[in-house]
Amino acid sequence: MKFSFEFKAFFGIAVLVFIVNLLFTNDYTTFWNGAESDLLLASQIGEGTLALFPEMKMITVSKLIGFQAFMLRLPAVMILLFSLVGFWFYGRKVFGDKTTLFTILVLMSSFLVPNLSKWATGDAWLFASHLLTAVTLILYIKRPTRGTLIASVLFAILGLGTNFYATALFLLPLLAYWFLRHPQGKKIALLIHLPAIILFGAYTFLYQKGAVAGSYLAPFELSIPKYLGVSLLGMLPWIAFLPAAIRDMIGKMKKNEEMSIITSGWLLAGLLSFSISLQAAFAFLIAKQIQAFFHPNYPYTNWVKTFGVLNIIGAFVGGMVLMVNGFYLLEMEGFRLGMSVGAVYWILGFIGVVGLMGKRHNLMLGGMAASGLLLTFFFWARIGPVMESFRGMPAQVSSAAAATGKSEVLYFLSEEEVPKNYKVEGMKNFQSVMTIGLKDMQSVRPTVKDAMVYKNEIPAAFRLSKDTKIDTIVGRKGLGEELKWLVVSK
Secondary structure, X not given: OOOOHHHHHHHHHHXXXXXXXXXXXXXXXXXXXXXXXXXXXXXXXXXOOOOHHHHHHHHHHHHHXXXXXXXXXXXXXXXXXXXXXXXXXXXXXXXXXXXXXXXXXXHHOOOHHHHHOOOOOOHHHHHHHHHHHHHXXXXXXXXXXXXXXXXXXXXXXXXXXXXXXXXXXXHHHHHHHHHHHOOOHHHHOHHHOHHHHHHHHHHHHHHOOOOOOOOOOOOOOOOHHHHHHHHHHHOHHHHHHHHHHHHHHHHHHOOOOHHHHHHHHHHHHHHHHOOOHHXXXXXXXXXXXXXXXXXXXXXXXXXXXXXXXXXXXXXXXXXXXXXHHHHHHHHHXXXXXXXXXXXXXXXXXXXXXXXXXXXXXXXXXXHHHHHHHHHHHHHHHHHHHHHHHHHOHHHHHHHHHHHOOOOOEEEXXXXXXXXXXXXXXOEOOOHHHHOOOHHHOHHHOOOHHHHHHHOOOOOHHHOOXXXXXXXXXXXXXXXXXXXEEEEEOO
Protein backbone atom coordinates (compact mmCIF):
# COMPACT_ATOMS: atom_id res chain seq x y z
CA MET A 1 0.00 0.00 0.00
CA LYS A 2 1.27 3.51 -0.82
CA PHE A 3 1.42 6.19 1.87
CA SER A 4 1.36 9.94 1.26
CA PHE A 5 4.57 11.95 1.47
CA GLU A 6 3.19 13.85 4.49
CA PHE A 7 2.52 10.64 6.39
CA LYS A 8 5.96 9.24 5.55
CA ALA A 9 7.59 12.45 6.77
CA PHE A 10 5.54 12.45 9.98
CA PHE A 11 6.26 8.78 10.65
CA GLY A 12 9.98 9.36 10.06
CA ILE A 13 10.02 12.21 12.59
CA ALA A 14 8.06 10.04 15.04
CA VAL A 15 10.67 7.29 14.71
CA LEU A 16 13.49 9.76 15.41
CA VAL A 17 11.76 11.15 18.51
CA PHE A 18 11.03 7.59 19.64
CA ILE A 19 14.70 6.61 19.38
CA VAL A 20 15.73 9.77 21.25
CA ASN A 21 13.24 8.90 24.01
CA LEU A 22 14.72 5.42 24.30
CA LEU A 23 18.30 6.70 24.67
CA PHE A 24 17.82 10.01 26.47
CA THR A 25 19.45 10.22 29.97
CA ASN A 26 20.33 6.51 29.97
CA ASP A 27 23.99 7.35 30.52
CA TYR A 28 23.66 9.04 33.90
CA THR A 29 20.29 8.04 35.36
CA THR A 30 20.64 6.09 38.60
CA PHE A 31 19.65 2.44 38.34
CA TRP A 32 15.99 2.03 39.25
CA ASN A 33 14.94 0.13 42.34
CA GLY A 34 13.42 -3.25 41.69
CA ALA A 35 14.03 -5.25 38.55
CA GLU A 36 16.96 -3.24 37.21
CA SER A 37 18.98 -2.98 40.43
CA ASP A 38 18.16 -6.57 41.46
CA LEU A 39 19.19 -7.99 38.10
CA LEU A 40 22.35 -5.89 38.00
CA LEU A 41 23.39 -6.90 41.51
CA ALA A 42 22.64 -10.56 40.80
CA SER A 43 24.85 -10.47 37.70
CA GLN A 44 27.68 -8.87 39.69
CA ILE A 45 27.72 -11.32 42.59
CA GLY A 46 26.98 -14.41 40.48
CA GLU A 47 23.48 -15.12 41.80
CA GLY A 48 21.45 -17.14 39.28
CA THR A 49 18.25 -15.54 38.02
CA LEU A 50 15.17 -16.41 36.01
CA ALA A 51 16.24 -13.72 33.53
CA LEU A 52 18.87 -15.98 31.97
CA PHE A 53 19.46 -14.11 28.70
CA PRO A 54 19.43 -10.54 30.14
CA GLU A 55 21.76 -11.65 32.94
CA MET A 56 24.18 -13.24 30.45
CA LYS A 57 24.08 -9.98 28.48
CA MET A 58 24.90 -7.95 31.60
CA ILE A 59 27.80 -10.18 32.56
CA THR A 60 29.22 -10.03 29.02
CA VAL A 61 28.90 -6.24 28.74
CA SER A 62 30.46 -5.73 32.19
CA LYS A 63 33.45 -7.90 31.30
CA LEU A 64 34.03 -6.31 27.89
CA ILE A 65 33.30 -2.65 28.61
CA GLY A 66 33.01 -2.29 32.36
CA PHE A 67 30.35 -0.71 34.52
CA GLN A 68 28.77 1.72 32.04
CA ALA A 69 25.09 2.41 32.53
CA PHE A 70 24.44 3.40 28.91
CA MET A 71 26.03 0.24 27.50
CA LEU A 72 24.25 -1.99 30.02
CA ARG A 73 20.93 -0.48 28.96
CA LEU A 74 21.57 -0.32 25.22
CA PRO A 75 20.79 -4.01 24.43
CA ALA A 76 17.19 -3.61 25.68
CA VAL A 77 16.73 -0.62 23.37
CA MET A 78 18.12 -2.59 20.43
CA ILE A 79 15.86 -5.55 21.26
CA LEU A 80 12.80 -3.28 21.21
CA LEU A 81 13.74 -1.73 17.86
CA PHE A 82 14.36 -5.22 16.47
CA SER A 83 10.92 -6.33 17.65
CA LEU A 84 9.17 -3.46 15.83
CA VAL A 85 11.12 -4.14 12.64
CA GLY A 86 10.25 -7.84 12.97
CA PHE A 87 6.60 -6.99 13.53
CA TRP A 88 6.62 -4.94 10.31
CA PHE A 89 8.27 -7.81 8.42
CA TYR A 90 5.83 -10.48 9.59
CA GLY A 91 2.76 -8.39 10.39
CA ARG A 92 2.34 -6.78 7.01
CA LYS A 93 2.00 -10.25 5.47
CA VAL A 94 -1.10 -11.00 7.51
CA PHE A 95 -2.52 -7.65 8.70
CA GLY A 96 -1.60 -5.42 5.78
CA ASP A 97 0.74 -2.44 5.60
CA LYS A 98 -1.61 0.18 7.05
CA THR A 99 -2.73 -1.74 10.13
CA THR A 100 0.84 -2.84 10.88
CA LEU A 101 2.25 0.68 10.56
CA PHE A 102 -0.53 2.20 12.69
CA THR A 103 0.13 -0.45 15.35
CA ILE A 104 3.82 0.50 15.43
CA LEU A 105 2.93 4.21 15.64
CA VAL A 106 0.60 3.59 18.59
CA LEU A 107 3.30 1.56 20.38
CA MET A 108 5.97 4.21 19.83
CA SER A 109 3.76 6.96 21.27
CA SER A 110 2.50 4.90 24.22
CA PHE A 111 3.99 5.24 27.70
CA LEU A 112 4.91 1.78 29.03
CA VAL A 113 6.74 0.29 26.04
CA PRO A 114 9.35 3.05 25.49
CA ASN A 115 9.89 3.84 29.17
CA LEU A 116 10.30 0.31 30.50
CA SER A 117 12.49 -0.59 27.52
CA LYS A 118 15.02 2.08 28.50
CA TRP A 119 16.28 0.01 31.43
CA ALA A 120 18.60 -2.96 31.77
CA THR A 121 15.79 -5.39 32.53
CA GLY A 122 13.94 -8.19 30.77
CA ASP A 123 10.84 -6.12 29.89
CA ALA A 124 11.90 -5.30 26.32
CA TRP A 125 13.05 -8.89 25.81
CA LEU A 126 9.66 -10.21 26.93
CA PHE A 127 7.84 -7.70 24.76
CA ALA A 128 9.86 -8.72 21.70
CA SER A 129 9.39 -12.42 22.36
CA HIS A 130 5.64 -12.25 22.97
CA LEU A 131 4.93 -9.85 20.10
CA LEU A 132 6.91 -11.81 17.52
CA THR A 133 5.72 -15.21 18.78
CA ALA A 134 2.10 -14.05 18.48
CA VAL A 135 2.46 -12.54 15.00
CA THR A 136 4.38 -15.52 13.60
CA LEU A 137 1.77 -17.92 15.00
CA ILE A 138 -0.99 -15.86 13.40
CA LEU A 139 0.92 -15.93 10.12
CA TYR A 140 1.38 -19.70 10.51
CA ILE A 141 -2.37 -20.14 10.94
CA LYS A 142 -3.02 -18.16 7.76
CA ARG A 143 -0.08 -19.43 5.69
CA PRO A 144 1.69 -22.38 7.30
CA THR A 145 5.36 -22.69 6.36
CA ARG A 146 8.29 -24.37 8.05
CA GLY A 147 10.26 -21.11 8.27
CA THR A 148 7.45 -19.32 10.10
CA LEU A 149 7.10 -22.21 12.55
CA ILE A 150 10.82 -22.28 13.30
CA ALA A 151 10.84 -18.50 13.82
CA SER A 152 7.91 -18.81 16.24
CA VAL A 153 9.68 -21.47 18.31
CA LEU A 154 12.89 -19.40 18.45
CA PHE A 155 11.00 -16.31 19.60
CA ALA A 156 9.25 -18.42 22.26
CA ILE A 157 12.62 -19.72 23.52
CA LEU A 158 13.83 -16.11 23.80
CA GLY A 159 10.90 -15.37 26.09
CA LEU A 160 11.29 -18.53 28.14
CA GLY A 161 14.95 -17.67 28.73
CA THR A 162 13.99 -14.14 29.77
CA ASN A 163 11.19 -14.90 32.22
CA PHE A 164 9.88 -18.46 32.26
CA TYR A 165 6.74 -17.72 34.26
CA ALA A 166 5.61 -14.74 32.18
CA THR A 167 6.24 -16.53 28.88
CA ALA A 168 4.59 -19.77 29.98
CA LEU A 169 1.55 -17.74 31.09
CA PHE A 170 1.56 -16.12 27.65
CA LEU A 171 2.10 -19.20 25.49
CA LEU A 172 -0.13 -21.77 27.17
CA PRO A 173 -3.37 -19.71 27.22
CA LEU A 174 -2.70 -18.39 23.72
CA LEU A 175 -2.18 -21.82 22.19
CA ALA A 176 -4.99 -23.45 24.15
CA TYR A 177 -7.46 -20.67 23.29
CA TRP A 178 -6.70 -20.75 19.59
CA PHE A 179 -6.67 -24.55 19.60
CA LEU A 180 -10.21 -24.60 21.02
CA ARG A 181 -11.74 -21.57 19.30
CA HIS A 182 -10.06 -21.09 15.93
CA PRO A 183 -11.06 -23.36 12.98
CA GLN A 184 -7.37 -23.81 12.09
CA GLY A 185 -6.25 -24.03 15.70
CA LYS A 186 -5.05 -27.60 15.37
CA LYS A 187 -2.16 -26.28 13.27
CA ILE A 188 -0.66 -24.78 16.43
CA ALA A 189 -1.27 -27.63 18.85
CA LEU A 190 0.48 -27.37 22.21
CA LEU A 191 3.05 -29.92 21.10
CA ILE A 192 4.68 -27.26 18.91
CA HIS A 193 6.19 -25.46 21.90
CA LEU A 194 6.09 -28.21 24.48
CA PRO A 195 9.79 -29.27 24.15
CA ALA A 196 10.99 -25.71 24.76
CA ILE A 197 8.65 -25.27 27.73
CA ILE A 198 9.81 -28.56 29.30
CA LEU A 199 13.48 -27.69 28.75
CA PHE A 200 13.35 -24.25 30.33
CA GLY A 201 10.90 -25.44 32.97
CA ALA A 202 13.41 -28.03 34.17
CA TYR A 203 16.19 -25.44 34.16
CA THR A 204 14.04 -22.96 36.06
CA PHE A 205 12.82 -25.22 38.83
CA LEU A 206 16.02 -27.20 39.33
CA TYR A 207 18.52 -24.36 39.31
CA GLN A 208 16.78 -21.02 39.49
CA LYS A 209 13.84 -21.44 41.84
CA GLY A 210 13.03 -18.27 43.72
CA ALA A 211 15.61 -16.13 41.91
CA VAL A 212 15.20 -12.63 40.48
CA ALA A 213 12.67 -12.43 37.64
CA GLY A 214 14.27 -9.36 36.05
CA SER A 215 11.20 -7.45 34.79
CA TYR A 216 9.05 -4.73 36.33
CA LEU A 217 5.68 -6.15 35.26
CA ALA A 218 6.21 -9.81 36.15
CA PRO A 219 3.87 -12.54 37.43
CA PHE A 220 3.30 -12.55 41.18
CA GLU A 221 4.52 -8.96 41.52
CA LEU A 222 1.21 -7.21 40.75
CA SER A 223 -2.48 -7.98 41.14
CA ILE A 224 -4.50 -8.25 37.93
CA PRO A 225 -6.51 -5.03 38.62
CA LYS A 226 -3.33 -3.04 39.30
CA TYR A 227 -1.58 -4.52 36.28
CA LEU A 228 -4.58 -3.78 34.06
CA GLY A 229 -4.75 -0.22 35.40
CA VAL A 230 -1.06 0.37 34.66
CA SER A 231 -1.51 -1.13 31.18
CA LEU A 232 -4.45 1.18 30.43
CA LEU A 233 -2.43 4.21 31.54
CA GLY A 234 0.26 3.10 29.12
CA MET A 235 -2.23 3.58 26.27
CA LEU A 236 -3.46 6.96 27.52
CA PRO A 237 -2.74 8.98 24.33
CA TRP A 238 -4.96 6.57 22.36
CA ILE A 239 -7.42 5.63 25.09
CA ALA A 240 -10.34 7.14 23.11
CA PHE A 241 -10.31 4.15 20.75
CA LEU A 242 -9.80 1.34 23.25
CA PRO A 243 -13.35 0.95 24.69
CA ALA A 244 -14.80 0.92 21.16
CA ALA A 245 -12.17 -1.64 20.12
CA ILE A 246 -13.04 -3.96 23.01
CA ARG A 247 -16.77 -3.65 22.36
CA ASP A 248 -16.27 -4.27 18.63
CA MET A 249 -14.14 -7.35 19.33
CA ILE A 250 -16.74 -8.82 21.73
CA GLY A 251 -19.55 -8.23 19.24
CA LYS A 252 -17.65 -9.98 16.46
CA MET A 253 -16.66 -12.87 18.76
CA LYS A 254 -20.34 -13.72 19.11
CA LYS A 255 -20.43 -14.16 15.35
CA ASN A 256 -17.23 -16.28 15.43
CA GLU A 257 -15.40 -13.80 13.22
CA GLU A 258 -11.86 -15.10 12.66
CA MET A 259 -9.81 -12.02 13.50
CA SER A 260 -11.81 -11.36 16.67
CA ILE A 261 -10.99 -14.89 17.87
CA ILE A 262 -7.32 -14.32 17.12
CA THR A 263 -7.15 -10.91 18.83
CA SER A 264 -9.17 -12.00 21.87
CA GLY A 265 -6.74 -14.86 22.44
CA TRP A 266 -3.81 -12.47 22.04
CA LEU A 267 -5.44 -10.08 24.50
CA LEU A 268 -6.08 -12.83 27.05
CA ALA A 269 -2.51 -14.14 26.81
CA GLY A 270 -1.09 -10.64 27.19
CA LEU A 271 -3.22 -10.02 30.27
CA LEU A 272 -2.17 -13.27 31.94
CA SER A 273 1.53 -12.80 31.17
CA PHE A 274 1.91 -9.66 33.32
CA SER A 275 4.27 -8.10 30.80
CA ILE A 276 4.16 -5.08 28.52
CA SER A 277 3.21 -7.43 25.68
CA LEU A 278 -0.42 -6.56 26.50
CA GLN A 279 0.38 -3.14 25.03
CA ALA A 280 0.91 -4.75 21.63
CA ALA A 281 -2.56 -6.35 21.67
CA PHE A 282 -4.10 -3.01 22.69
CA ALA A 283 -2.16 -1.20 19.96
CA PHE A 284 -3.35 -3.63 17.30
CA LEU A 285 -7.00 -3.25 18.35
CA ILE A 286 -6.63 0.54 18.35
CA ALA A 287 -4.98 0.51 14.92
CA LYS A 288 -7.97 -1.36 13.49
CA GLN A 289 -10.35 1.22 14.98
CA ILE A 290 -8.30 4.14 13.63
CA GLN A 291 -8.78 2.75 10.14
CA ALA A 292 -12.50 2.12 10.64
CA PHE A 293 -13.28 5.43 12.38
CA PHE A 294 -13.45 7.47 9.17
CA HIS A 295 -15.82 5.04 7.46
CA PRO A 296 -19.30 6.61 7.05
CA ASN A 297 -21.03 3.67 8.76
CA TYR A 298 -18.65 3.38 11.73
CA PRO A 299 -20.93 2.42 14.67
CA TYR A 300 -18.84 3.64 17.61
CA THR A 301 -18.24 7.27 16.71
CA ASN A 302 -19.90 8.59 19.89
CA TRP A 303 -17.88 6.19 22.04
CA VAL A 304 -14.60 7.40 20.58
CA LYS A 305 -15.52 11.08 20.86
CA THR A 306 -16.77 10.69 24.44
CA PHE A 307 -13.64 8.98 25.72
CA GLY A 308 -11.46 11.40 23.76
CA VAL A 309 -13.08 14.36 25.54
CA LEU A 310 -12.84 12.59 28.93
CA ASN A 311 -9.14 12.01 28.30
CA ILE A 312 -8.56 15.72 27.69
CA ILE A 313 -10.54 16.68 30.78
CA GLY A 314 -8.54 14.19 32.83
CA ALA A 315 -5.29 15.56 31.35
CA PHE A 316 -6.29 19.08 32.39
CA VAL A 317 -7.04 18.00 35.95
CA GLY A 318 -3.86 15.94 36.08
CA GLY A 319 -1.83 18.89 34.85
CA MET A 320 -3.27 21.09 37.60
CA VAL A 321 -2.41 18.49 40.23
CA LEU A 322 1.10 18.22 38.80
CA MET A 323 1.60 21.99 39.02
CA VAL A 324 0.31 22.20 42.60
CA ASN A 325 2.38 19.23 43.72
CA GLY A 326 5.43 20.63 41.91
CA PHE A 327 5.01 23.94 43.73
CA TYR A 328 4.70 22.13 47.07
CA LEU A 329 7.92 20.20 46.50
CA LEU A 330 10.10 22.66 44.58
CA GLU A 331 8.19 25.95 44.73
CA MET A 332 8.19 27.94 41.46
CA GLU A 333 10.64 25.64 39.73
CA GLY A 334 8.34 22.69 40.37
CA PHE A 335 5.30 24.70 39.26
CA ARG A 336 6.96 25.57 35.96
CA LEU A 337 8.00 21.96 35.43
CA GLY A 338 4.45 20.72 35.97
CA MET A 339 3.00 23.41 33.72
CA SER A 340 5.40 22.81 30.83
CA VAL A 341 5.03 19.03 30.83
CA GLY A 342 1.26 19.07 31.38
CA ALA A 343 0.72 21.71 28.71
CA VAL A 344 2.56 19.67 26.08
CA TYR A 345 0.28 16.68 26.54
CA TRP A 346 -2.91 18.70 26.88
CA ILE A 347 -2.39 20.98 23.85
CA LEU A 348 -1.39 18.18 21.49
CA GLY A 349 -4.10 15.88 22.87
CA PHE A 350 -6.63 18.67 22.34
CA ILE A 351 -5.53 18.90 18.68
CA GLY A 352 -6.14 15.15 18.43
CA VAL A 353 -9.65 15.53 19.84
CA VAL A 354 -10.38 18.36 17.40
CA GLY A 355 -9.40 15.92 14.67
CA LEU A 356 -11.81 13.37 16.14
CA MET A 357 -14.70 15.82 16.28
CA GLY A 358 -14.11 17.18 12.79
CA LYS A 359 -13.08 13.82 11.33
CA ARG A 360 -9.76 15.29 10.25
CA HIS A 361 -7.46 12.30 9.85
CA ASN A 362 -4.16 14.24 9.93
CA LEU A 363 -5.07 16.27 13.02
CA MET A 364 -6.33 13.23 14.92
CA LEU A 365 -3.39 10.95 14.10
CA GLY A 366 -0.74 13.66 14.47
CA GLY A 367 -2.12 15.13 17.70
CA MET A 368 -2.47 11.85 19.55
CA ALA A 369 0.87 10.45 18.43
CA ALA A 370 2.71 13.70 19.16
CA SER A 371 1.13 14.00 22.63
CA GLY A 372 2.56 10.64 23.68
CA LEU A 373 5.96 11.06 22.01
CA LEU A 374 6.59 14.60 23.26
CA LEU A 375 5.27 14.01 26.77
CA THR A 376 7.83 11.21 27.13
CA PHE A 377 10.55 13.47 25.72
CA PHE A 378 9.71 16.43 27.97
CA PHE A 379 9.42 14.18 30.99
CA TRP A 380 13.02 12.99 30.62
CA ALA A 381 14.28 16.40 29.48
CA ARG A 382 12.62 18.46 32.25
CA ILE A 383 11.50 16.28 35.14
CA GLY A 384 14.14 13.55 34.72
CA PRO A 385 17.11 15.71 35.83
CA VAL A 386 15.19 16.98 38.86
CA MET A 387 14.27 13.44 39.89
CA GLU A 388 17.88 12.38 39.37
CA SER A 389 19.11 15.10 41.72
CA PHE A 390 17.19 13.32 44.49
CA ARG A 391 17.67 9.75 43.32
CA GLY A 392 21.41 10.32 42.93
CA MET A 393 21.80 11.28 46.60
CA PRO A 394 22.95 7.79 47.69
CA ALA A 395 26.01 8.25 45.47
CA GLN A 396 26.85 11.42 47.39
CA VAL A 397 26.31 9.58 50.65
CA SER A 398 28.67 6.76 49.71
CA SER A 399 31.34 9.30 48.79
CA ALA A 400 30.87 11.12 52.08
CA ALA A 401 31.11 7.87 54.02
CA ALA A 402 34.27 6.82 52.20
CA ALA A 403 35.83 10.25 52.83
CA THR A 404 35.54 9.82 56.60
CA GLY A 405 38.14 7.07 56.52
CA LYS A 406 36.10 5.04 59.01
CA SER A 407 35.15 1.40 58.73
CA GLU A 408 31.43 1.96 58.97
CA VAL A 409 28.96 0.24 56.65
CA LEU A 410 26.33 2.28 54.88
CA TYR A 411 22.77 1.08 55.51
CA PHE A 412 19.24 2.07 54.65
CA LEU A 413 17.13 0.77 57.53
CA SER A 414 13.41 0.41 57.93
CA GLU A 415 11.88 2.18 60.91
CA GLU A 416 10.97 -1.12 62.61
CA GLU A 417 14.65 -2.01 63.00
CA VAL A 418 15.57 1.18 64.88
CA PRO A 419 15.58 0.95 68.72
CA LYS A 420 13.25 3.25 70.63
CA ASN A 421 16.10 5.30 72.05
CA TYR A 422 17.00 6.47 68.53
CA LYS A 423 14.90 8.99 66.65
CA VAL A 424 14.95 8.21 62.92
CA GLU A 425 12.36 9.42 60.43
CA GLY A 426 11.54 8.54 56.85
CA MET A 427 14.06 5.76 56.41
CA LYS A 428 14.48 4.16 53.02
CA ASN A 429 15.25 0.51 52.43
CA PHE A 430 18.59 -0.97 51.50
CA GLN A 431 17.66 -1.46 47.87
CA SER A 432 18.40 2.17 47.06
CA VAL A 433 21.99 1.85 48.14
CA MET A 434 22.44 -1.37 46.16
CA THR A 435 21.58 0.47 42.98
CA ILE A 436 24.62 2.74 43.21
CA GLY A 437 27.05 0.25 44.70
CA LEU A 438 28.54 -2.76 43.03
CA LYS A 439 32.07 -2.03 41.76
CA ASP A 440 31.88 1.74 42.28
CA MET A 441 31.21 1.85 46.03
CA GLN A 442 34.73 0.85 47.10
CA SER A 443 34.93 0.78 50.89
CA VAL A 444 31.16 0.94 51.36
CA ARG A 445 30.29 -1.56 48.64
CA PRO A 446 27.42 -3.89 49.65
CA THR A 447 28.25 -7.53 50.17
CA VAL A 448 26.02 -10.58 49.90
CA LYS A 449 25.39 -10.41 53.66
CA ASP A 450 24.53 -6.73 53.39
CA ALA A 451 22.02 -7.54 50.66
CA MET A 452 20.00 -9.45 53.25
CA VAL A 453 19.08 -6.10 54.77
CA TYR A 454 17.09 -5.32 51.63
CA LYS A 455 15.09 -8.50 52.19
CA ASN A 456 14.31 -7.46 55.78
CA GLU A 457 16.26 -10.44 57.08
CA ILE A 458 18.93 -8.60 59.06
CA PRO A 459 21.34 -11.05 60.76
CA ALA A 460 21.93 -10.61 64.48
CA ALA A 461 25.43 -9.25 63.83
CA PHE A 462 23.93 -6.34 61.95
CA ARG A 463 21.05 -5.48 64.27
CA LEU A 464 21.16 -2.19 66.12
CA SER A 465 21.79 -2.10 69.85
CA LYS A 466 22.18 0.64 72.47
CA ASP A 467 25.92 0.66 71.81
CA THR A 468 25.53 1.04 68.06
CA LYS A 469 26.94 4.28 66.78
CA ILE A 470 24.62 6.10 64.40
CA ASP A 471 25.72 9.17 62.45
CA THR A 472 23.33 10.98 60.17
CA ILE A 473 25.54 12.31 57.39
CA VAL A 474 22.94 13.49 54.91
CA GLY A 475 19.40 14.75 55.33
CA ARG A 476 17.29 16.34 52.62
CA LYS A 477 13.62 16.91 51.94
CA GLY A 478 12.43 16.17 48.43
CA LEU A 479 9.72 14.51 46.36
CA GLY A 480 7.32 14.41 49.29
CA GLU A 481 9.39 12.53 51.87
CA GLU A 482 12.13 13.19 54.37
CA LEU A 483 15.25 11.24 53.40
CA LYS A 484 17.91 10.28 55.93
CA TRP A 485 21.07 8.32 55.33
CA LEU A 486 23.02 6.69 58.14
CA VAL A 487 26.48 5.31 58.65
CA VAL A 488 26.12 2.42 61.08
CA SER A 489 29.07 0.93 62.94
CA LYS A 490 28.82 -2.81 63.63
